[in-house]
Amino acid sequence: MGATKTDFFTNEQNDLASFTKALGHPARIAILQHLLKVQSCVCGDIVNELPLAQPTVSQHLKELKNAGIIKGTIEGNAICYCIDETTWNRYKNILENLFGSYKSNVKCC
DSSP, X not given: OOOOGGGGSOHHHHHHHHHHHHTOSHHHHHHXXXXXXXXXXXXXXXXXXXXXXXXXXXXXXXXXXXXXXXXXXXXXXXXXXXXXXHHHHHHHHHHHHHHHTXXXXXXXX
């Protein structure tokens, strides 16, 4: 079997690409901003905040959960979502290192 294109990059590069891909939709950013504001909530509350149908919000929540950015716990017949603090802090540090490595005043083009 041949190598996939991702095989040519480091684990950290592939991991960060997957993380940022999960952030790559404005609805997911809005969901994260809402969760940051309220700390945790059920899907129905998120649906009330966004101009999207419940199945669409659920799909975006699934993408964020699969990426490990959020986690959910069952409360009765609903799932309560919140930011996964471990993952959040990990990528916060990775992104701070990436953006912090830029040196201003460098001659460019």
